[in-house]
Amino acid sequence: MRPPAFLQTALERDVHPVKVVTFKIDDRDVTAREDETILTVARQNGIFIPTLCHLEGLSERGACRLCLVEIKNSPRLAPACVTIPRQDMEVITNSERVQNYRKRILELILTERNHVCSVCVSNGRCDLQQLTVDLGITHVHYDYLYPKHEIDATHERFSIDHNRCVLCLRCVRVCDEIEGAHTWDIMSRGILSRVITDLNQPWGSSETCTGCGKCVHVCPTAALTEKGKSVAEMTKKRQFLPYLEMMRKEELR
Amino acid sequence: MANPSPVKSEKSEDRRWRLVNRTMRMHGGRPDALIETLHVIQESFGYLDLDALKYVAQSLRLPLSRVYGVATFYHFFSLKPPGEHTCVVCTGTACYIAGSSAILKQVREDLGISENQTTPDNKVSLLTARCMGSCGLAPAVVFDGEVKGKMTPASVMAQLGRWRHDDD
Amino acid sequence: MMTIEELQDIGRLEKEKQEGFRHRIHVCVAAGCLSCQSGLVKDALEKEVSRRGLESWCQVKGVGCLGLCSAGPLVSIEPDGVLYKGVEVSDASDILESLGGSPISRLECSLEQPFFRKREKIVLENCGKIDPESVEDYISENGYEALYTALRLMTPNEVVDQVVRSGLRGRGGAGFPTGLKWTTVAKAGGSIKFVVCNADEGDPGAFMDRSVLESDPHRVLEGMAIAAVAVGASYGFIYLRAEYPLAVKRIRTAIARAERLGVIGHNIFNTTFSFDVKVRLGAGAFVCGEETALLASIEGRRGSPRPRPPYPAEHGLWGYPTLINNVETFANIAPIIRKGGDWFASIGVGKSKGTKVFALAGHVKNTGLIEVPMGTSLRVIIYEIGGGIQGDRRFKAVQSGGPSGGCLPERFLDMSMDYESLAQAGSIMGSGGLIIMDESSCMVDVARFFVEFCMTESCGKCAPCRIGTAQIYNTLKKITEGEGKPSDLELLDELCDLVKNTSLCGLGQTAPNPVLSTMKYFLNEYKAHTDDHTCPSCACRMNNHAEEQK
Numbered sequence: 001m002r003p004p005a006f007l008q009t010a011l012e013r014d015v016h017p018v019k020v021v022t023f024k025i026d027d028r029d030v031t032a033r034e035d036e037t038i039l040t041v042a043r044q045n046g047i048f049i050p051t052l053c054h055l056e057g058l059s060e061r062g063a064c065r066l067c068l069v070e071i072k073n074s075p076r077l078a079p080a081c082v083t084i085p086r087q088d089m090e091v092i093t094n095s096e097r098v099q100n101y102r103k104r105i106l107e108l109i110l111t112e113r114n115h116v117c118s119v120c121v122s123n124g125r126c127d128l129q130q131l132t133v134d135l136g137i138t139h140v141h142y143d144y145l146y147p148k149h150e151i152d153a154t155h156e157r158f159s160i161d162h163n164r165c166v167l168c169l170r171c172v173r174v175c176d177e178i179e180g181a182h183t184w185d186i187m188s189r190g191i192l193s194r195v196i197t198d199l200n201q202p203w204g205s206s207e208t209c210t211g212c213g214k215c216v217h218v219c220p221t222a223a224l225t226e227k228g229k230s231v232a233e234m235t236k237k238r239q240f241l242p243y244l245e246m247m248r249k250e251e252l253r
Numbered sequence: 254m255a256n257p258s259p260v261k262s263e264k265s266e267d268r269r270w271r272l273v274n275r276t277m278r279m280h281g282g283r284p285d286a287l288i289e290t291l292h293v294i295q296e297s298f299g300y301l302d303l304d305a306l307k308y309v310a311q312s313l314r315l316p317l318s319r320v321y322g323v324a325t326f327y328h329f330f331s332l333k334p335p336g337e338h339t340c341v342v343c344t345g346t347a348c349y350i351a352g353s354s355a356i357l358k359q360v361r362e363d364l365g366i367s368e369n370q371t372t373p374d375n376k377v378s379l380l381t382a383r384c385m386g387s388c389g390l391a392p393a394v395v396f397d398g399e400v401k402g403k404m405t406p407a408s409v410m411a412q413l414g415r416w417r418h419d420d421d
Numbered sequence: 422m423m424t425i426e427e428l429q430d431i432g433r434l435e436k437e438k439q440e441g442f443r444h445r446i447h448v449c450v451a452a453g454c455l456s457c458q459s460g461l462v463k464d465a466l467e468k469e470v471s472r473r474g475l476e477s478w479c480q481v482k483g484v485g486c487l488g489l490c491s492a493g494p495l496v497s498i499e500p501d502g503v504l505y506k507g508v509e510v511s512d513a514s515d516i517l518e519s520l521g522g523s524p525i526s527r528l529e530c531s532l533e534q535p536f537f538r539k540r541e542k543i544v545l546e547n548c549g550k551i552d553p554e555s556v557e558d559y560i561s562e563n564g565y566e567a568l569y570t571a572l573r574l575m576t577p578n579e580v581v582d583q584v585v586r587s588g589l590r591g592r593g594g595a596g597f598p599t600g601l602k603w604t605t606v607a608k609a610g611g612s613i614k615f616v617v618c619n620a621d622e623g624d625p626g627a628f629m630d631r632s633v634l635e636s637d638p639h640r641v642l643e644g645m646a647i648a649a650v651a652v653g654a655s656y657g658f659i660y661l662r663a664e665y666p667l668a669v670k671r672i673r674t675a676i677a678r679a680e681r682l683g684v685i686g687h688n689i690f691n692t693t694f695s696f697d698v699k700v701r702l703g704a705g706a707f708v709c710g711e712e713t714a715l716l717a718s719i720e721g722r723r724g725s726p727r728p729r730p731p732y733p734a735e736h737g738l739w740g741y742p743t744l745i746n747n748v749e750t751f752a753n754i755a756p757i758i759r760k761g762g763d764w765f766a767s768i769g770v771g772k773s774k775g776t777k778v779f780a781l782a783g784h785v786k787n788t789g790l791i792e793v794p795m796g797t798s799l800r801v802i803i804y805e806i807g808g809g810i811q812g813d814r815r816f817k818a819v820q821s822g823g824p825s826g827g828c829l830p831e832r833f834l835d836m837s838m839d840y841e842s843l844a845q846a847g848s849i850m851g852s853g854g855l856i857i858m859d860e861s862s863c864m865v866d867v868a869r870f871f872v873e874f875c876m877t878e879s880c881g882k883c884a885p886c887r888i889g890t891a892q893i894y895n896t897l898k899k900i901t902e903g904e905g906k907p908s909d910l911e912l913l914d915e916l917c918d919l920v921k922n923t924s925l926c927g928l929g930q931t932a933p934n935p936v937l938s939t940m941k942y943f944l945n946e947y948k949a950h951t952d953d954h955t956c957p958s959c960a961c962r963m964n965n966h967a968e969e970q971k
Contacts, residue, residue, distance in 0.1 A: 143892070186322050292663065384623075388627075389781075389782060390491070402453075
């Protein structure tokens with residue numbers, strides 16, 4: 001028989017005591033458990049670092065590069081979402097250099113597809129839009145690439161507009177890691193990448209989709225939406241994610 | 254027919270499918286057999302069709318979308334059946350500066366197709382490759398798997414001409 | 422089961438057998454010469470030998486790369502040391518006729534020319550000498566002796582130590598010290614470890630790994646096995662491009678024959694040590710040369726890199742410690758163990774030890790493979806070994822390091838070719854492709870070519886590389902089509918800086934190098950395009966447009 005959970009945790013702690021590191025974020029002394037990322041610690045301490053592909057409860061990709069921070073004495077910028085702090089590390093989250101890069105990366109993301117807010121069902125409730133406000137972007141000085149992508153509205157309750165997709169792959173991860181269906185994935189590569197369901201077939205004909213709608217609610221933009229919403233009506237509800245994460249951990253205990 | 258579509262029901266009888274099944278078995282039916290298996294299918298059938306992708310996904314117990322994602326990530330794989338003959342123009346650096354773009358332009362104009370397309374009569378597929386390591390003989394073109402070096406637009410067109418008229 | 426005595430017996434017998442022939446005709450059957458029909462030449466020679474009934478006197482042997490690809494098919498006559506170039510099927514009879522007499526002057530290719538004299542062969546020492554499909558032939562050239570030494574006469578630590586002392590650095594691109602990598606993997610815990618050979622030679626213009634695998638595959642296997650002994654791994658993978666069918670065939674044959682002899686596989690040399698090697702084929706994705714992407718691909722997934730740390734040395738294939746080295750790196754290992762790390766370190770300059778194999782291509786007279794000591798100057802490589810520029814035109818630039826490298830102008834001709842000097846000049850050693858360009862090449866167009874390459878090869882995972890390379894490409898395309906404006910140069914500068922500093926993996930971080938280096942050394946060409954809308958080299962499309970309009 002297994003010992004009760006609390007005892008097991010205590011035993012575990014005796015054998016492998018949790019290590020704690022202290023380091024600095026923007027000249028503030030902070031502490032972290034050895035398995036926590038810079039991003040987690042920053043958020044615990046109310047320090048703002050922008051993110052797009054990151055979503056609490058899903059695995060990390062380190063791909064949008066918006067959370068890049070400077071580390072003193074390191075020439076390379078580090079993504080805060082996957083970087084584990086070391087003892088006495090000095091992290092700088094708000095230097096001019098970093099802020100500049102973040103702005104330009106976000107500008108690039110805005111040029112990749114088509115993000116016109118005024119006609120969008122997520123207007124006012126969009127992670128991407130919020131980021132442009134947070135980073136103070138008023139205009140884009142690169143050319144728009146504007147490829148013509150299709151809208152797939154074959155699913156009875158949801159639709160996907162690839163023109164609004166930022167390829168954060170939250171939908172792919174939530175479907176694989178939380179729902180366990182792995183209906184979504186990504187096809188092709190580079191600038192031609194696109195998210196797909198099953199064998200790149202209409203969503204409505206997918207054999208594996210359970211219709212749970214988790215992908216819709218984790219999507220940062222209006223790429224994935226519920227049908228029948230009009231401009232600025234699409235609210236994303238994500239409370240299920242921390243809840244399911246907690247319940248899954250409970251099961252393992 | 255040069256490229257019969259793999260038929261589901263005959264997977265155990267067709268010699269080619271036996272080869273595919275053997276590959277998966279040799280890798281213990283593990284997910285890491287995916288790319289190796291796709292190679293065998295492409296080699297046996299000339300391309301990967303949706304039916305084959307579905308079969309592999311089921312056999313290796315992989316999500317359909319993941320198999321499709323892998324098949325389209327790697328440019329060596331094709332989801333379209335090739336023509337009777339394939340002409341691969343190398344567009345690596347050495348071939349590029351030795352004039353492969355002129356060859357490509359000529360072939361495109363003459364066949365009336367662009368890269369990754371097949372002529373309407375299904376005779377010739379035009380492909381490009383990123384360096385086959387034959388830089389010493391640039392520009393290089395591969396005709397049906399055979400590398401030929403020091404090509405010119407004229408010599409390439411001559412070969413294509415032979416193909417197009419071979420059974421007229 | 423194999424003992425050292427048996428190994429030496431195999432080698433001796435093979436030597437005696439070969440020396441029993443009065444004449445040995447070596448025909449290059451590496452991909453370069455094969456594409457000029459050297460296979461038919463070999464058949465014709467064999468037929469001619471049997472027609473004349475000379476089988477016991479004269480051996481015809483297919484060998485690996487003899488180096489000078491531009492003069493293929495190459496045939497060498499041993500032990501006379503005569504090299505023939507451009508040999509055709511119809512020459513077979515004349516060649517046999519001349520054996521023992523004076524060489525045929527119309528075919529003779531002087532071995533006294535700098536292309537051959539200036540070489541120093543370590544990696545390529547067996548290329549052109551042994552039959553790549555014969556393990557016995559490899560053993561007759563001291564093959565697998567170093568593995569025996571590493572396994573039976575040295576401790577794993579001593580093996581690692583020799584590699585550290587040799588100063589060998591990764592030959593695949595970044596030049597990371599090999600000894601340090603080995604030390605890390607050797608120290609990593611756990612009983613399951615992997616050794617992976619990166620043979621995904623993706624740089625366009627580079628073909629040294631292909632040649633080594635086609636000409637001397639056992640050398641790579643032996644290097645991998647020694648590495649496995651040193652770091653305590655028992656599984657190996659060779660990740661090889663599917664675009665190299667001949668190399669795939671030869672390495673598969675090599676593995677099968679080495680396993681049959683018991684020098685690879687289970688209980689090597691009567692020890693408990695086992696090393697199991699498998700080939701995995703790439704499928705046309707340049708990004709898989711990046712180590713984390715390569716591992717993803719071996720695992721059967723999309724070749725997308727992941728952020729490092731953790732490094733593969735600690736967290737690699739399926740999470741186990743994994744040593745990844747390039748083909749040429751592994752090819753250096755057996756000689757280092759045989760002759761000692763100090764011997765290797767005595768060759769080369771500064772922090773760049775040993776030799777480097779370069780693939781010489783482009784507008785140079787002699788194209789092919791060369792191996793020279795680190796630190797050899799570009800001038801020696803291009804003008805002596807390479808024989809100068811085709812048509813004696815003017816040298817303009819040399820592109821090293823493939824799409825991650827840079828273009829260097831004339832004033833770097835006397836620079837020493839080593840990791841540090843190249844990096845300082847704004848290029849990289851890379852895998853060793855050298856593309857020589859004359860005045861007919863437009864540097865803006867060359868930059869556009871490389872960026873297009875990186876754009877189509879970007880895996881698309883991180884935003885700066887995926888979108889940034891597309892933006893850089895569009896801007897360069899506009900410029901080469903005569904639609905550029907002066908302000909585009911600032912934009913290029915900014916985009917390159919962004920992609921270089923914020924991309925996830927090496928592909929994105931180095932993708933801007935060809936643009937940055939050409940903007941640095943050939944800014945006037947960019948300006949001619951953006952300010953005057955002309956291409957000084959007449960290579961760009963706008964000149965074509967102008968001509969068409971005339």
